[in-house]
Amino acid sequence: MRLCTGRLPFSGEGAGAGRDIGGDGIGPDVVAQAVRVLTALDLGLDFAEAPVGGHAYRVAGHPLPPETLALAARADAILFGAVGDPDCDGLERQLRPEQAILGLRRELGLFANLRPARLFPGLADASALRPEVAGAIDLMIVRELTGDVYFGTPRGRRTTADGLREGFDTMRYDEAEIARIARLGFETARGRRGRLCSVDKANVLETSQLWRDVVTEIAAEYSDVALTHMYVDNAAMQLVRAPGQFDTIVTGNLFGDILSDQASMCVGSIGLLPSASLDAAGKGLYEPIHGSAPDIAGQDRANPLATILSAAMMLRHSLGLADAAARIEAAVAAVLASGARTADLGGTIGTAAMGDRVIAALAA
Numbered sequence: 001m002r003l004c005t006g007r008l009p010f011s012g013e014g015a016g017a018g019r020d021i022g023g024d025g026i027g028p029d030v031v032a033q034a035v036r037v038l039t040a041l042d043l044g045l046d047f048a049e050a051p052v053g054g055h056a057y058r059v060a061g062h063p064l065p066p067e068t069l070a071l072a073a074r075a076d077a078i079l080f081g082a083v084g085d086p087d088c089d090g091l092e093r094q095l096r097p098e099q100a101i102l103g104l105r106r107e108l109g110l111f112a113n114l115r116p117a118r119l120f121p122g123l124a125d126a127s128a129l130r131p132e133v134a135g136a137i138d139l140m141i142v143r144e145l146t147g148d149v150y151f152g153t154p155r156g157r158r159t160t161a162d163g164l165r166e167g168f169d170t171m172r173y174d175e176a177e178i179a180r181i182a183r184l185g186f187e188t189a190r191g192r193r194g195r196l197c198s199v200d201k202a203n204v205l206e207t208s209q210l211w212r213d214v215v216t217e218i219a220a221e222y223s224d225v226a227l228t229h230m231y232v233d234n235a236a237m238q239l240v241r242a243p244g245q246f247d248t249i250v251t252g253n254l255f256g257d258i259l260s261d262q263a264s265m266c267v268g269s270i271g272l273l274p275s276a277s278l279d280a281a282g283k284g285l286y287e288p289i290h291g292s293a294p295d296i297a298g299q300d301r302a303n304p305l306a307t308i309l310s311a312a313m314m315l316r317h318s319l320g321l322a323d324a325a326a327r328i329e330a331a332v333a334a335v336l337a338s339g340a341r342t343a344d345l346g347g348t349i350g351t352a353a354m355g356d357r358v359i360a361a362l363a364a
């Protein structure tokens with residue numbers, strides 16, 4: 001089996017010999033722990049690594065070098081850390097680190113982003129919600145990943161007739177893109193508790209009106225799934241007020257991005273939420289929902305559990321190793337139930353020590 005990771009011990013010119021560069025910021029640290037956990041399971045995985053993000057820009061002149069994209073395309077699955085580097089903020093858009101992850105999603109056709117949010121036993125006190133509502137959270141956000149305002153054209157800057165600087169982006173979806181993610185939403189809900197909530201802004205946006213029309217049409221194929229629609233502003237409020245009402249949420253790229261960060265705090269921390277980004281054939285890129293967290297980079301403070309749980313999703317969705325995935329998830333649950341917590345959850349355990357705990361729980 002081939003496996004491409006977002007972590008890269010790279011010793012090319014300018015990199016510094018042996019420096020780990022798994023994406024940017026905390027990316028290398030959290031991917032390192034996930035790779036340790038996968039290695040401890042002795043699954044016979046074959047790891048290959050390639051530069052990506054801000055570091056790739058520095059050493060190869062582009063955040064997503066062609067060699068990296070080619071390796072990702074050849075791999076059975078991709079484990080990715082995070083990209084984003086404040087030192088690259090001034091670069092033109094195509095050279096910014098974030099273009100690497102957007103490019104991987106687009107070029108590899110990873111249109112479906114699964115972001116599960118579930119409260120682990122013993123973590124109710126870490127939730128940002130009232131204890132009586134926090135316990136009910138077990139939801140799946142199905143986010144469309146290769147369309148919407150992140151990819152629409154035209155986009156750019158210009159000067160208006162009044163001499164004002166103007167920036168513009170285009171929010172767009174066609175019906176095939178909506179139908180494709182809607183079907184996955186219905187299938188996902190069918191495999192869970194049978195309830196799908198489609199989130200849009202159809203009271204204002206033309207794209208959302210089309211979204212709602214198409215999702216409603218597709219519902220005819222899934223009479224066993226109960227479909228509801230909700231505006232995104234209400235959905236943000238309902239996630240905090242009564243998160244237990246949600247089973248599966250299907251939504252667009254922008255709304256799904258925002259709602260999943262919010263959902264992470266409902267279950268304790270952004271350092272806990274994994275994700276799978278899938279193509280039509282089940283090939284996937286697996287990454288935590290968080291970014292490169294430059295504010296805590298290099299401090300051994302990042303929570304690696306979101307990436308470790310992403311590795312579990314990779315085993316299940318792309319590599320046919322559901323038993324091993326379940327073992328990782330059980331180990332994470334046991335570690336959290338024991339009270340072990342990184343700083344984001346109010347604890348003192350470091351990134352590598354949390355990896356040690358998960359590996360120890362696997363062996364228990």
Ligand SMILES: NC(=O)C1=CN([C@@H]2O[C@H](COP(=O)(O)OP(=O)(O)OC[C@H]3O[C@@H](n4cnc5c(N)ncnc54)[C@H](O)[C@@H]3O)[C@@H](O)[C@H]2O)C=CC1
Pocket residue numbers: 026030081082083084085086098101270271272287289290291292293294295296301302303304306344
């Ligand atoms: N898929 C990707 O590669 C993503 C990249 N980004 C990029 O990451 C950079 C930073 O973005 P932010 O908006 O600050 O979002 P972020 O998710 O990196 O960080 C937000 C906050 O959460 C904390 N945090 C994030 N992950 C954590 C973890 N594992 N353990 C403990 N605390 C954690 C950070 O310390 C920070 O206070 C930007 O360049 C952004 O564009 C952001 C989101 C996703």
Ligand SMILES: CC(C)CC(=O)C(=O)O
Pocket residue numbers: 098101102150257289
């Ligand atoms: C570069 C961003 C669009 C990535 C992000 O925030 C996400 O996918 O959650």
Ligand SMILES: [Mg+2]
Pocket residue numbers: 257258261289
């Ligand atoms: Mg995000």
